[in-house]
Amino acid sequence: MQNARTRSVALLAIAAGLPAVEALILAALSFRAALGLTPQVTAVWPYDTYHDLRWLLVYHDSWLGFAVGLVAVVVARGVLTAVLIMLAWPDGTAPSLRWLIWRNVRISALVVMIISPWAMLAVAAAGVSLSWYLLASLLPLLLLSPFLQRAGVVRQWWRGLPTIELTGWTLLNFAVLTVAGAVTSSGIGWLVVPAAAVAGAANGLLWQRTVRAAVRPARVRWARVPVAPVAVVGVFVAAFVAQNVIGISAGVRRPWRPPVLSETLPGTVDHAVIVLAGYGSSYAGEPAADRNVERFSYRGLDDQERPLPYAPTDTQQSLQTSAEVLAAHVDALHRRTGRRVALVGQSEGAMVVRTFLEIRRHPAVDTALLFSPLVQPGRAYYPPPGESTGWGVVTGWGLRGIFALASATKQTKDDPDEPFVRSILDNAPFYRNRSLCEVPGVRIVAFLPTVTAAEAPPGEYTRVPVFQIPAFHGGVIGRAVAQDRLVDTLSGEAVSLRRSEYAPFQRLAAGWQAPPLLLSVNPVWRGSDQADPALTGRICESG
Structure with missing residues (x-):
């Protein structure tokens, strides 16, 4: 005994x-x-x-x-x-x-x-x-x-x-x-x-x-x-x-046409609107129901400044490249309509909008609606395939093997080194710390599916108004309630809703996430002036 x-x-x-x-x-x-x-x-x-x-x-x-x-x-x-x-x-x-x-x-x-x-x-x-x-x-x-x-x-x-x-x-x-x-x-x-x-x-x-x-x-x-x-x-x-x-984005592989594209906007909306789909989407060139609404093309505009059709592979370009394309689209739409411009982005499209606001913001843009944005991405790293050292080097090759085998029978190949992914990894300090931060002169509202609670460590994750909806990633923009709040926001109304279960879900997932790579240890990130939310539990702060 x-x-x-x-x-x-x-x-x-x-x-x-x-x-x-x-x-x-x-x-x-x-x-x-x-x-x-x-x-x-x-x-x-x-x-x-x-x-x-x-x-x-x-x-x-x-x-x-x-x-x-x-x-x-x-x-x-x-x-x-x-x-x-x-x-x-x-x-x-x-x-x-x-x-x-x-x-x-x-x-x-x-x-x-x-x-x-x-x-x-x-x-x-x-x-x-x-x-x-x-x-x-x-x-x-x-x-x-x-x-x-x-x-x-x-x-x-x-x-x-x-x-x-x-x-x-x-x-x-x-x-x-x-x-x-x-x-x-x-x-x-x-x-x-x-x-x-x-x-x-x-x-x-x-x-x-x-x-x-x-x-x-x-x-x-x-x-x-x-x-x-x-x-x-x-x-x-x-x-x-x-x-x-x-898929790398759990994104849309079927024709994407949410209500903001398929329905006309009420007279209370005095903006021109550009709508950006997410990763893996495609566009055949069909116009929106409202003449003041246009679909963003990852390929850009034609000679008559109309959005070009694009294929799923076109969404694999870097966020910085897409932001440059968006800048030209904003300028063209503003000149044609004479209206202020609102940006509505889903998933990768939301990240394109946020990148645009950081590096190529246009004075005509005063509203940005981010549907299913990535919450604190860039918490891990692996070097490009040409480098033999760097944080996560073996992990990178393991992911390349997994993606290669999984994509063997797919027409559109997913690649952990494609420009979209690399633009997040290489600019992780910004995307980890500032994705959901305020931008002076721009109304930003993030429409978050509750599943995003499992995506980031507990702590502060936003300093912009959020509207949370029980849904999976990419499943918000098609909801009737989301369309109603989208119209309300474009009409100038304040929109915000934080669900009580979001923070508990965020904490319950914390033990199963990978530990973040500290910003200070990676030479690729050391030139940044961003603080590290992994240490502070806060975002939108300078280092």
Whole structure:
């Protein structure tokens, strides 16, 4: 009895102590945006490895550095897991520590291989701020956790279905980590350290339950069937299928004609309007219903200053190039109508509008409506393919492999190095800090789908009025309520709505995001005068 109590105390001390240490370090560095990850340090598999890989994939600057870090992650995680399993083993009948270490180091290497593509998608989500990637990267964790939790404990872990009990405990750990991440990321100062310790202690209790459920399972179904390899192969296939389904923008692949284009505007609107579609859109040249409304073309204007038809590949150009094209369009429309110009952009179109307002603002533009803008993009980095060093260099090549395989059968290829993506990564200080900041003389309203709550770390994310709608990315502009508020804004009315669930969703997602790459460490960004929201929790500030 005394031995069991001693082992339990040791288990809880280790499980609680390590998250507390990481929280202490991050709090000392004022690294607010990464605090949500701390409870995962001692979580059950694969949540613990997912924690390690996201740090490594963001914070390495060479192939050698990545290789050394990967070996360290595999060995350290294997040894730690072996110790936790030994302390959690029921009735003190655990195998030798040497056997557990040897087994769990090998399993650690296997888990790294399985989880890496999904951890890379989480980094991609931080780069372009798309919650689709983040949500997709979590699915294999939920699926594989019951299988992998058996792997470090029993020899025949790959045969048979996990028991309901084991599945329930591992899913509970996911829920605990989600809530704990929300607590530790809530800006509670040094209280984050005991909060992380409490979450770690909960991990320790769950280690006891999961190890017991793995060692002494109830009736195992399909006991002779190699279910785990099938599940693992399915996850690998899904890693590439997910990218193919999602696309780099989760954007529109069908004809795009929201109400602002298909309906005439009321007489209360005295603006000319340019409407910008998002990534992957196309345009056949059809005019808008209202003569004072025009569709933006990523290819520009023809000789008669009419928008040219464009294909999905034309949306892949840099935001700076698109902003220059928009400047010519604004000038032409203003001269033709004599009206003030309002800009209405969706997704990439919203980012084109914001870039235009920064680098080529026209005096005729006094209103900008941003539908589904990217919220704090540019939180990760990887160098162009011609460079052999740089932060995230291995991650970049991993994403190129994922995108290449996923795009093999697609007519329009998605590329993590295309000019649109690179323009965000290379100018991350501006897009991370100032995308939703005020511009003197311009009314800006951001129409945000609630799913964007999962896209950015907790903290300040806007200093312009926002109108939040329960929707997925790109699904706002077609809503009737959004069209009504669009007309209200163009008519001069104040529009704003913040939903009560947005901030809690923002915090609940914090633990599953990739840690941001600090602006100060990347030489590509050091010339910027922008402050880092990852440290301050605020935006629109100078460095």
